[in-house]
Amino acid sequence: xxxxxxxxxxxxxxxxxxxxxxxxxxxxxxxxxxxxxxxxxxxxxxxxxxxxxxxxxxxxxxxxxxxxxxxxxxxxxxxxxxxxxxxxxxxxxxxxxxxxxxxxxxxxxxxxxxxxxxxxxxxxxxxxxxxxxxxxxxxxxxxxx
Amino acid sequence: xxxxxxxxxxxxxxxxxxxxxxxxxxxxxxxxxxxxxxxxxxxxxxxxxxxxxxxxxxxxxxxxxxxxxxxxxxxxxxxxxxxxxxxxxxxxxxxxxxxxxxxxxxxxxxxxxxxxxxxxxxxxxxxxxxxxxxxxxxxxxxxxxxxxxxxxxxxxxxxxxxxxxxxxxxxxxxxxxxxxxxxxxxxxxxxxxxxxxxxxxxxxxxxxxxxxxxxxxxxxxxxxxxxxxxxxxxxxxxxxxxxxxxxxxxxxxxxxxxxxxxxxxxxxxxxxxxxxxxxxxxxxxxxxxxxxxxxxxxxxxxxxxxxxxxxxxxxxxxxxxxxxxxx
Numbered sequence: 001x002x003x004x005x006x007x008x009x010x011x012x013x014x015x016x017x018x019x020x021x022x023x024x025x026x027x028x029x030x031x032x033x034x035x036x037x038x039x040x041x042x043x044x045x046x047x048x049x050x051x052x053x054x055x056x057x058x059x060x061x062x063x064x065x066x067x068x069x070x071x072x073x074x075x076x077x078x079x080x081x082x083x084x085x086x087x088x089x090x091x092x093x094x095x096x097x098x099x100x101x102x103x104x105x106x107x108x109x110x111x112x113x114x115x116x117x118x119x120x121x122x123x124x125x126x127x128x129x130x131x132x133x134x135x136x137x138x139x140x141x142x143x144x145x
Numbered sequence: 146x147x148x149x150x151x152x153x154x155x156x157x158x159x160x161x162x163x164x165x166x167x168x169x170x171x172x173x174x175x176x177x178x179x180x181x182x183x184x185x186x187x188x189x190x191x192x193x194x195x196x197x198x199x200x201x202x203x204x205x206x207x208x209x210x211x212x213x214x215x216x217x218x219x220x221x222x223x224x225x226x227x228x229x230x231x232x233x234x235x236x237x238x239x240x241x242x243x244x245x246x247x248x249x250x251x252x253x254x255x256x257x258x259x260x261x262x263x264x265x266x267x268x269x270x271x272x273x274x275x276x277x278x279x280x281x282x283x284x285x286x287x288x289x290x291x292x293x294x295x296x297x298x299x300x301x302x303x304x305x306x307x308x309x310x311x312x313x314x315x316x317x318x319x320x321x322x323x324x325x326x327x328x329x330x331x332x333x334x335x336x337x338x339x340x341x342x343x344x345x346x347x348x349x350x351x352x353x354x355x356x357x358x359x360x361x362x363x364x365x366x367x368x369x370x371x372x373x374x375x376x377x378x379x380x381x382x383x384x385x386x387x388x389x390x391x392x393x394x395x396x397x398x399x400x401x402x403x404x405x406x407x408x409x410x411x412x413x414x415x416x417x418x419x420x421x422x423x424x425x426x427x428x429x430x431x432x433x434x435x436x437x438x439x440x441x442x443x444x445x446x447x448x449x450x451x452x453x454x455x456x457x458x459x460x461x462x463x464x465x466x467x468x469x470x471x472x
Binding site: 057058059062063066079080086089090092093094096097098100101103104105106107108113114115116124127128131132 | 339
């Protein structure tokens, strides 16, 4: 009930756009599970399905930011659980390096996050999304000043 | 100048010695202005006497390594400064060139003079003669003579150099009697200055800097590590990564392509900034990525020929990565 109230509150606020890259095997199925279980989520997230988190080129994220996204979320299988054995280990290194780099080109580090959500963790997916949207809303839109 | 003649003679005699083993030597020869030297390719024995080495040899000849390795049959000799040899080491470490194909003729370095700094000081005038001494640089222009203090005119990378006398990898090493004597500076000082600003200020700083970019791609073409120039994603129509508009946002994205491609590979030769016709401080972008990689994975490119680039490998447990919990 508490979570639902939170969600309703958010909907009144300004509309922020968030791009989410989800891996096909865990997080996309996890988000699907959250939907099937009818867990309410804010509607600011646009999901892009990729075969594996290792498929995500850091330039995807930068391109999203430069095309006007307010936040970017990446989610994949938990470490050691990757469908392709080691895709998310490579992804972790790249994404962490990118995350540390973002403030240097004038993008708030908090606008980007990467998470591990498995296919059964619908609940976790919901709370990740709710918290991330909340965070982006508190920072505001990513508009050139 | 005596020193110079000395090192030139040593260089010419060493190159003549090994010329039988190589079919091409890449080196420096006199340029079209007293301020510059020019890279030259030598494939005949009689031309070896054109080779020179002095404090103006700022170009990184390792830039030619990848392209020549595809075109030239036989071995290639390369005149390198110790910092340039890092580029060859990194290219070999990634398997882009073969170590056996290259004869590295490394010359001990006594610091390199950045001609851009001199031009800034004296303005764009015609220079008649230039004499670089240990303490002073004597410049003669059509307006008269001027004396400059040498220690302020070294290339930026010389101020944090610690391998000037110690090439990490070489086949022939030519010792220089002159040593590099500069006041050491912090490599990341300019980055720290920029990071003290707020996010909005950093954003507008880059917007202003990269707004000047004319997208000549000189920074990409001169880079010794960017071997992908002919297949660059910038020129793709589909997917359209980048439009042809030279707006600040598009230019920034072009630099981001370079940064991400050079993550953990940049050998910090500073050539990108040197060739920039608009004097944009692109080198900061590259240095910052190197700093991030160093902090996360403790890796610097171009040191060890057997080490793998950190982004091409992984550990199941990363000590320095703290994952963020959003739940």
